[in-house]
Amino acid sequence: MSDPTQALLLYFVMPLWFLSGLADWLCHRATDIAHTTGPKESLLHLLMFGEIALPLLACLFLEINAAIFLLMIAGFLAHEATALWDVSYAAPRRYVSPIEQHVHSFLEMIPLMAGLIVAVQHWPQLLALFGLGPEQARFSIALKPDPLPVLYIVLVLSAALLLELLPYLEELWRGLRAGRSRAGMPRKAS
Numbered sequence: 001m002s003d004p005t006q007a008l009l010l011y012f013v014m015p016l017w018f019l020s021g022l023a024d025w026l027c028h029r030a031t032d033i034a035h036t037t038g039p040k041e042s043l044l045h046l047l048m049f050g051e052i053a054l055p056l057l058a059c060l061f062l063e064i065n066a067a068i069f070l071l072m073i074a075g076f077l078a079h080e081a082t083a084l085w086d087v088s089y090a091a092p093r094r095y096v097s098p099i100e101q102h103v104h105s106f107l108e109m110i111p112l113m114a115g116l117i118v119a120v121q122h123w124p125q126l127l128a129l130f131g132l133g134p135e136q137a138r139f140s141i142a143l144k145p146d147p148l149p150v151l152y153i154v155l156v157l158s159a160a161l162l163l164e165l166l167p168y169l170e171e172l173w174r175g176l177r178a179g180r181s182r183a184g185m186p187r188k189a190s
Helices: 004-030 038-061 066-090 098-121 123-129 150-184
Strands: none
Touching: 004 038, 004 098, 004 150, 038 066, 038 098, 038 150, 066 098, 066 123, 098 123
């Protein structure tokens, strides 16, 4: 691979991102999220996953142009707003450790870092999105002319499934199950 920015993005930023997501899930397990903030916080985590998954899938498969940058920016801003909502909801209801806070900083900044690397690689279309530079903004949706290697795509999608989506679905399931067991418990007499 002759492009160092591409190598950094594919083989450092992406694995770090997935490992940070797994670390976040482990922090949630350690604070017994199922019995503290329950399914509501887990749904926020799944929402954040979706807000980043859509731009990520676009970057994996589609030609990067102004439309994809617009999607990336919207996904990042939505992710940041949901992250603020998530922490605002969780902090008064459960312990959010310094380690978890540090993991959150990774989960917030890694999408920005990835986006900046993609921006450097496709600078003329980022400028064009804002009406700057020599190129016209392209908003067409087309597959990448030079697709990423199939093995890399399979590894990224597998990592997203195994290290992100399935753990957060498991977290939601635990919260729903804990809620059902609380609902089935007899109420204390006052």
